[in-house]
Amino acid sequence: METYFTAAVAGLTAGGAYALLGVCAVFTYRLVAVVNFTGAAIGTAGTFMLISLTEAGYPTWPSVLAGIVTGTAVGVAIGFVMTRWFATAGASTKAAVTAALLVGLIAIGLRLTGGQHPHVMPELFPGSAFRLAGVQVTNASALTIGLAVLFTVASSLFLNGTRTGLHLRALSERPMAAELLGVRVRLLSLFVWGVTGAFTTFALMIIAPQRSPNFMTLSLLVVPALAAALIGLFRSFWLTLAGGIALGILEGLASTVDVVSQYRSAIPFLVILAVLLWSQREARWDEAR
Amino acid sequence: MSALRVSGLSIARAGLPVVSGVDLVAEPGAISVVLGANGAGKTTLLEGLSGIIPVTGGTIAIGGSEVQNALAGLRSRAGLAHVEQGRTVFGQLTTDENLRIGLRKGAGTDEAYGLFPELTQRRQVRGGLLSGGEQQMLVIARALLTRPKVLLIDEMSAGLAPVIVTRLMHTVRRLADEGLAVLLVEQFAALALSIGDRAYVMRRGRFVYDGDCGSLAKAPDELHRLYLGTT
Numbered sequence: 238m239e240t241y242f243t244a245a246v247a248g249l250t251a252g253g254a255y256a257l258l259g260v261c262a263v264f265t266y267r268l269v270a271v272v273n274f275t276g277a278a279i280g281t282a283g284t285f286m287l288i289s290l291t292e293a294g295y296p297t298w299p300s301v302l303a304g305i306v307t308g309t310a311v312g313v314a315i316g317f318v319m320t321r322w323f324a325t326a327g328a329s330t331k332a333a334v335t336a337a338l339l340v341g342l343i344a345i346g347l348r349l350t351g352g353q354h355p356h357v358m359p360e361l362f363p364g365s366a367f368r369l370a371g372v373q374v375t376n377a378s379a380l381t382i383g384l385a386v387l388f389t390v391a392s393s394l395f396l397n398g399t400r401t402g403l404h405l406r407a408l409s410e411r412p413m414a415a416e417l418l419g420v421r422v423r424l425l426s427l428f429v430w431g432v433t434g435a436f437t438t439f440a441l442m443i444i445a446p447q448r449s450p451n452f453m454t455l456s457l458l459v460v461p462a463l464a465a466a467l468i469g470l471f472r473s474f475w476l477t478l479a480g481g482i483a484l485g486i487l488e489g490l491a492s493t494v495d496v497v498s499q500y501r502s503a504i505p506f507l508v509i510l511a512v513l514l515w516s517q518r519e520a521r522w523d524e525a526r
Numbered sequence: 527m528s529a530l531r532v533s534g535l536s537i538a539r540a541g542l543p544v545v546s547g548v549d550l551v552a553e554p555g556a557i558s559v560v561l562g563a564n565g566a567g568k569t570t571l572l573e574g575l576s577g578i579i580p581v582t583g584g585t586i587a588i589g590g591s592e593v594q595n596a597l598a599g600l601r602s603r604a605g606l607a608h609v610e611q612g613r614t615v616f617g618q619l620t621t622d623e624n625l626r627i628g629l630r631k632g633a634g635t636d637e638a639y640g641l642f643p644e645l646t647q648r649r650q651v652r653g654g655l656l657s658g659g660e661q662q663m664l665v666i667a668r669a670l671l672t673r674p675k676v677l678l679i680d681e682m683s684a685g686l687a688p689v690i691v692t693r694l695m696h697t698v699r700r701l702a703d704e705g706l707a708v709l710l711v712e713q714f715a716a717l718a719l720s721i722g723d724r725a726y727v728m729r730r731g732r733f734v735y736d737g738d739c740g741s742l743a744k745a746p747d748e749l750h751r752l753y754l755g756t757t
């Protein structure tokens with residue numbers, strides 16, 4: 238029993254990162270209507286800026302800052318492509334474009350970072366924050382979960398309480414009608430891409446030491462992130478947050494069972510499949526009536 | 527100077543010309559009415575003017591400065607407002623939020639509630655839950671709060687009860703009397719001609735009539751002929 242509990246708690250760091258990445262995916266989808274497959278890759282680009290600076294001997298925290306700036310810039314660049322050339326495209330076209338961009342980013346990223354060549358990722362927040370029923374909860378997990386909650390609360394306060402937030406909500410519903418009223422639609426869209434770029438970068442910096450830090454592995458963390466977003470049906474921030482954490486815990490638990498342990502990275506796929514099948518069933522049910 | 531001056535405007539849709547060589551003006555204090563059968567190209571014309579779709583040729587000047595290559599947002603900030611066909615309210619936002627989106631310096635939502643008092647009761651109601659008439663009032667008021675020099679209105683009477691249509695027409699007339707330049711696209715020809723100053727009739731993307739509303743209103747046969755193109 239205790240081993241299960243320990244394993245579940247160990248899954249919290251990944252869960253917190255999935256939650257944060259998932260919440261960012263929902264934010265991007267709700268505000269600029271893009272299912273963004275490049276989310277984790279954007280964060281990975283920023284993380285590798287941090288890695289290469291620290292490997293070159295620069296101090297950690299300025300490198301973290303440079304990494305976040307890089308992630309923000311890559312996010313804005315992807316956002317520029319999406320708003321400049323695909324603003325009026327349908328949802329599936331946009332998703333396909335970001336999937337293609339993901340492949341491109343991984344290719345460029347692997348080339349620049351030396352492929353599978355091992356890197357040293359500094360652990361930013363070593364140690365544990367507190368004990369939960371006798372089990373250590375790491376700083377990293379407390380921080381990612383805290384950040385995901387903060388992002389959720391802050392974004393809802395921002396969207397509902399500020400003029401820019403009102404413009405973003407208008408933009409998400411009818412971009413053209415918003416633009417006709419003088420809302421700076423392109424600028425705001427880039428802002429959304431930049432903010433999510435910064436947050437995903439930070440999430441990846443925290444989770445990277447636990448994974449093999451190579452560009453492809455980290456970029457593919459978009460899969461559990463989108464699985465979490467799907468649990469929230471790309472609408473609910475809180476459900477996405479819970480979904481991300483649950484995924485992490487599930488992975489942690491799976492690692493204790495020998496037969497499934499090797500397949501635990503397939504868990505997000507199974508969740509995606511299950512949610513899609515379930516939502517399809519709803520649709521078919523509606524049609525039948 | 528005209529608030530809006532358009533010359534030689536052409537617009538294509540899906541590669542086919544839909545508006546060809548249109549010249550028009552909208553003056554402060556006057557209503558220019560654009561009539562025409564379904565599919566004549568009226569909505570396309572307005573969408574080209576406000577920047578929803580690109581134009582293929584010609585010039586659009588708002589208060590003397592050319593904007594035909596500018597994005598829609600910039601044309602709005604230059605003084606053009608477009609009330610689109612089909613009442614494009616933000617259904618998830620409340621009436622009050624809908625009004626606040628485009629609010630310019632010196633404008634306040636009180637003006638909107640003064641113009642359409644029935645919206646006051648609906649302040650905190652989501653746009654999607656308003657009646658058709660309320661939605662039409664909302665989109666007109668919302669456009670006015672951007673402090674436009676020129677107001678483009680596309681078929682505001684579609685699907686509304688005649689009393690509301692009359693009411694809205696009188697409101698538009700009053701706005702023009704206060705100095706706004708209005709370009710009004712309408713299917714209710716008689717009513718539009720009764721409040722309008724200048725009239726244009728569009729057929730297959732071209733203007734086949736350009737004159738005053740009064741003489742067209744007195745000659746329904748002529749209007750019928752212009753619509754259908756029988757000579």
Ligand SMILES: Nc1ncnc2c1ncn2[C@@H]1O[C@H](COP(=O)(O)OP(=O)(O)OP(=O)(O)O)[C@@H](O)[C@H]1O
Nearest residue numbers: 539540544562563564565566567568569570571611
């Ligand atoms: N998105 C589009 N793509 C291609 N063609 C279009 C598009 N929208 C309109 N058209 C075509 O352009 C022509 C003009 O359409 P438009 O909507 O401007 O007419 P309208 O005068 O506003 O008609 P209505 O009175 O029915 O609103 C029509 O032949 C229509 O088929």
Ligand SMILES: [Mg+2]
Nearest residue numbers: 568569570611
């Ligand atoms: Mg039309």
